[in-house]
Amino acid sequence: MGLSRNPLSGSGWFYEHCQMWPGCALSIQYKSLLLEMQTPFQLLQIFETESCGRMLALDSRVQCTEADEFIYHEMLIHPAVFCHPAPRRVLVVGGGDGGAVRELLKHDGVGHIDLCEIDRNVVAASREFLPSLSCGLSDPRVSIHYDDGAVFVRQRRGFYDIIVSDASDPIGPGEALFRQSFLEDIQNALRPGGIFISQGESFIVHFEFFRSFAGLMKEVFPSVSYCWFPVPTYPGGTLGVFLGGFAHDFRIPRRSPPPGFDNQVRYYSAETHKASFVLPPFAADVLR
Amino acid sequence: MGLSRNPLSGSGWFYEHCQMWPGCALSIQYKSLLLEMQTPFQLLQIFETESCGRMLALDSRVQCTEADEFIYHEMLIHPAVFCHPAPRRVLVVGGGDGGAVRELLKHDGVGHIDLCEIDRNVVAASREFLPSLSCGLSDPRVSIHYDDGAVFVRQRRGFYDIIVSDASDPIGPGEALFRQSFLEDIQNALRPGGIFISQGESFIVHFEFFRSFAGLMKEVFPSVSYCWFPVPTYPGGTLGVFLGGFAHDFRIPRRSPPPGFDNQVRYYSAETHKASFVLPPFAADVLR
Numbered sequence: 001m002g003l004s005r006n007p008l009s010g011s012g013w014f015y016e017h018c019q020m021w022p023g024c025a026l027s028i029q030y031k032s033l034l035l036e037m038q039t040p041f042q043l044l045q046i047f048e049t050e051s052c053g054r055m056l057a058l059d060s061r062v063q064c065t066e067a068d069e070f071i072y073h074e075m076l077i078h079p080a081v082f083c084h085p086a087p088r089r090v091l092v093v094g095g096g097d098g099g100a101v102r103e104l105l106k107h108d109g110v111g112h113i114d115l116c117e118i119d120r121n122v123v124a125a126s127r128e129f130l131p132s133l134s135c136g137l138s139d140p141r142v143s144i145h146y147d148d149g150a151v152f153v154r155q156r157r158g159f160y161d162i163i164v165s166d167a168s169d170p171i172g173p174g175e176a177l178f179r180q181s182f183l184e185d186i187q188n189a190l191r192p193g194g195i196f197i198s199q200g201e202s203f204i205v206h207f208e209f210f211r212s213f214a215g216l217m218k219e220v221f222p223s224v225s226y227c228w229f230p231v232p233t234y235p236g237g238t239l240g241v242f243l244g245g246f247a248h249d250f251r252i253p254r255r256s257p258p259p260g261f262d263n264q265v266r267y268y269s270a271e272t273h274k275a276s277f278v279l280p281p282f283a284a285d286v287l288r
Numbered sequence: 289m290g291l292s293r294n295p296l297s298g299s300g301w302f303y304e305h306c307q308m309w310p311g312c313a314l315s316i317q318y319k320s321l322l323l324e325m326q327t328p329f330q331l332l333q334i335f336e337t338e339s340c341g342r343m344l345a346l347d348s349r350v351q352c353t354e355a356d357e358f359i360y361h362e363m364l365i366h367p368a369v370f371c372h373p374a375p376r377r378v379l380v381v382g383g384g385d386g387g388a389v390r391e392l393l394k395h396d397g398v399g400h401i402d403l404c405e406i407d408r409n410v411v412a413a414s415r416e417f418l419p420s421l422s423c424g425l426s427d428p429r430v431s432i433h434y435d436d437g438a439v440f441v442r443q444r445r446g447f448y449d450i451i452v453s454d455a456s457d458p459i460g461p462g463e464a465l466f467r468q469s470f471l472e473d474i475q476n477a478l479r480p481g482g483i484f485i486s487q488g489e490s491f492i493v494h495f496e497f498f499r500s501f502a503g504l505m506k507e508v509f510p511s512v513s514y515c516w517f518p519v520p521t522y523p524g525g526t527l528g529v530f531l532g533g534f535a536h537d538f539r540i541p542r543r544s545p546p547p548g549f550d551n552q553v554r555y556y557s558a559e560t561h562k563a564s565f566v567l568p569p570f571a572a573d574v575l576r
Contacts, residue, residue, distance in 0.1 A: 013313075015315075021339075022317075022338065022339050023316065023317040023337060023338030023339030023340065024314065024315065024316055024317070024339060024340070024520070024521070025301075025314070025315040025316075025317075026312065026313070026314055026315075027303075027305075027312065027313040027314075027315060028311065028312055028313075029310075029311040029312070029313075049311060050310065050311030051309075051310050051311030051312060052311065052312070068492070071568075202518075202520075204356070204518055204520055205520050230490075230492055230518070230524070230525060230526045231525075232312070232490075232492055232493050232523075232524035232525055232526075233312070234525075235520075236518070236520035236525050237518060237519075237520055237522075237524050237525010237526055238518045238520075238525055238526065262569065265569070266568065266569060266570045267568040267569070267570070268568070269568065269569050269572075271566050271572075272566055272567075272568050274563075274566075275562075275563035275564075275566035276563075278559050278560055278562075278563035279560075280359075280554065280555040280556070280557065280560050281550060281553070281554060281555070281557050281560075282554045282555070284557075284559075
């Protein structure tokens with residue numbers, strides 16, 4: 001293989017080349033482009049890929065693929081939900097693909113979910129092309145709001161047991177969801193004992209973001225932890241979520257999965273819950 | 289960004305496009321190519337990359353980068369070594385870059401290391417361009433043999449406390465190190481209570497390999513476990529190692545790191561040791 005020849009050149013390959021992981025790029029081969037549109041907020045694309053099922057990309061960054069989204073969505077939701085004694089009202093900010101909502105609906109106690117997505121085209125595209133993600137969006141427990149999550153959360157006080165920030169990268173429309181003012185509004189919107197979960201990028205390839213956002217979280221929440229897991233189609237192949245709350249040690253679930261729950265998940269278990277919070281020394285120091 | 293335009297085209301990018309992860313490819317930007325040679329066994333390249341330090345590639349597949357090799361080499365060596373009560377004689381098959389030897393030398397008890405590398409050019413290139421990996425290769429405890437590992441191990445009987453197969457992918461020169469006959473020769477070359485460690489690819493993106501090699505390992509060793517960890521520049525961003533032995537539960541170290549050991553490692557700790565053996569249900573089933 002020659003050096004100057006790019007074996008991936010030409011169409012048929014999607015390239016994620018993001019300033020969040022400079023000098024590295026993941027390429028994913030596709031069979032067809034099912035949808036491409038410039039929305040008021042971002043470039044939205046849905047691909048039929050060669051080996052990862054269908055894929056949603058926003059501004060040329062992978063949001064999810066059918067092959068590995070189950071890991072992200074299970075680990076975004078279940079560690080936090082099993083750390084809450086009785087979660088009833090939940091807000092999801094972002095998450096227009098529906099994956100987070102699908103996982104929340106596996107919990108009988110959850111009675112009401114507000115989904116606040118800034119871009120209605122993401123919801124529409126997911127309903128049409130990603131039914132395995134969007135399957136829960138028509139559930140009667142779910143209310144969809146097309147609004148800026150940072151504005152929406154400011155209007156709610158002491159209302160939610162769990163708030164999930166299923167944000168894209170802290171670049172573009174997702175940027176507001178990583179600011180201190182947003183975290184303070186989240187804190188006000190939570191009921192006593194409430195839990196906040198935020199998409200937390202990779203503790204390895206986004207180490208500077210990880211360190212800086214951990215600092216912001218610790219200013220707002222007395223208890224902050226980071227739970228990580230593999231997602232092959234995200235930059236660096238791992239992603240993590242920050243959990244923020246008031247007293248609880250998130251490494252220890254407060255409730256056990258009910259009978260039959262293990263038939264509904266493929267990554268989450270009582271064992272993966274605990275192990276996912278273990279960080280190597282160079283990263284654990286950041287959260288101390 | 290247009291669909292037909294490849295932002296990574298032209299020289300300056302290395303592309304890993306491997307049949308082990310079809311339809312996906314990692315690209316790494318480089319500043320310069322420090323060495324390129326066709327050896328009797330493979331294409332050997334050393335790059336100065338933009339963001340991952342220096343990188344060794346064999347047959348256009350990333351073997352290690354200075355940025356993240358510490359995770360791979362620490363987790364290849366330390367879980368197994370701390371599971372052995374008194375490791376003295378060690379064989380490393382492959383591993384010509386020296387990273388595995390460097391980690392082994394952090395253990396005072398290890399008195400003799402045989403390194404059997406098929407391609408002397410890998411050792412020479414690493415000595416010249418990757419001193420942070422090859423730094424231990426001149427240690428008096430180390431003997432380097434330029435030979436086929438599968439042949440070398442057949443000539444030793446009941447000799448080693450630990451054998452490490454630091455193989456490249458099971459394609460090309462590394463293929464012989466994933467055959468059942470090799471595992472049987474390994475078993476014969478181990479002393480009672482000895483431990484075998486093999487590079488084990490990713491349990492996610494190489495799931496079929498993971499399942500099939502786990503089956504082979506279980507035919508040869510009564511105790512088999514899989515320990516995994518993130519390596520951003522490997523396909524899918526995670527890698528694992530198989531551990532095989534005779535009775536011990538590898539999740540539980542037999543010895544604790546000695547005082548000061550934590551100053552010599554960045555990923556390994558008593559906590560990461562245990563957590564790294566936890567697999568999600570879909571993969572844990574394979575090892576049961």
